[in-house]
Amino acid sequence: MQRYSLLSLARHALHDHRDWRRNFGGRPLKSAYDVVIVGGGGHGLATAYYLAKNHGINNVAVVEKSWLGGGNTARNTTMIRSDYLTKANAEYKEFALKLWENLSAELNFNVMFSQRGYIDLAHSDGQMENFTWRANTMRHRGIDAEILNVDQLARLLPEIDVSPATRYPIHGALYQSRGGTARHDAVAWGYARAAHDLGVDIFEHCGVDGFKIDGHRVTGVNTSQGHVSADTVVVSVAGHSSLLAAKAGIKLPLESFPVQAFISEPLKPVINTVINFNMGLAYINQTDKGELVMGGGLEPRNGYLPRGGFDRIEDVVSRIITIFPSLSRVRLMRTWAGIADIPMDGSPLLGESVVKNMLFNCGWGYAGFKATPAAGWTMAATVADGKPHPLAAPFSLSRFHDGYSHDEGGVGPTPSLH
């Protein structure tokens, strides 16, 4: 394996950095694999990596229709946290957070995981009560959580306006100091490089447009580079999951919506944590390059066009400015969108489907980046062991049929709550 270190950097500098090996790709597509993973986002690549690393299964191909990490993995606002209320969601996200804490060392690739803290603002007594309940539940489970009053919040975040005269006065916050951000595309590249080194084949510009199904069992995928036989197929295509599922005759209980994000011009450090504004939805953090990254809720229409309206930008920015008035003259630089796969109860769909040996990892909506390492770990275990990983079991596709759905918001299963 080509390891990154100070020493290897110095050695390659002697040759003008011309002799680095390529990190993935370059091997021919075989006609058959043990496992084919459809989708080269963080989740698909992490699944390939843990299949090889944890289970010794490396006769694996990842087939991606465009470029690695070009889907939601590189379009998201990169917020990472495990401040969930229900047992299944909290344990899953906390497992992911623990994997994040060692991920750069594990992959020998700097994913720039930065535990700068995650702040969920409360704007009413009711929200404070709810956050206190959530913080206590998290602490009972061994997950770090603090409740901040207004003075503590102002000390942590000097730029925030906590005066009672603001449009949505702040009552306090739920704070998770281990939360933070990571460099989105580095996650895809890091997993791809490590998986490739363990023998996994990775193909960009290799889209899947159908499956071969014999009886009720999948036996292969039709790709733009030809048919490939597979014992097991893992579909990990986020917002395009229902389209691919339909090709196998499966109807998934989810809908796809565009979600926007946008960034400002780069500034000197001004916001040192991740902040979620809860009177309407708006979130913000500052990248290491200095840009302010912002986002809000779903676009108000179904679709696969990764584009959003100006009304969403105006809505988010107006909320951000109520808490950070000093940012009102900052200019926006760029906007983009991804396609979020929204399940009917806001929690992911993981594991087996009605087609034997065809597994899905989807339904992460606009909250699955934080879960990337755990999604890879648990999907790999589910494939290798032939039964759901215990952390993934509560998220089975059959739960709607069985009448067991998740209620993370405590208000009944709600697609947009996660």
Ligand SMILES: Cc1cc2nc3c(=O)[nH]c(=O)nc-3n(C[C@H](O)[C@H](O)[C@H](O)COP(=O)(O)OP(=O)(O)OC[C@H]3O[C@@H](n4cnc5c(N)ncnc54)[C@H](O)[C@@H]3O)c2cc1C
């Ligand atoms: C604007 C926005 C903000 C978000 N913010 C956050 C956040 O702050 N924190 C958080 O935790 N989550 C967030 N998310 C959600 C997060 O980005 C996703 O849940 C996560 O990245 C999904 O990863 P993935 O690997 O499953 O999907 P993707 O990265 O989308 O990968 C799926 C891949 O499948 C490929 N594909 C699709 N169809 C085919 C086909 N037919 N054949 C082959 N390949 C195909 C796509 O090209 C894509 O590369 C956000 C999402 C969006 C859109």
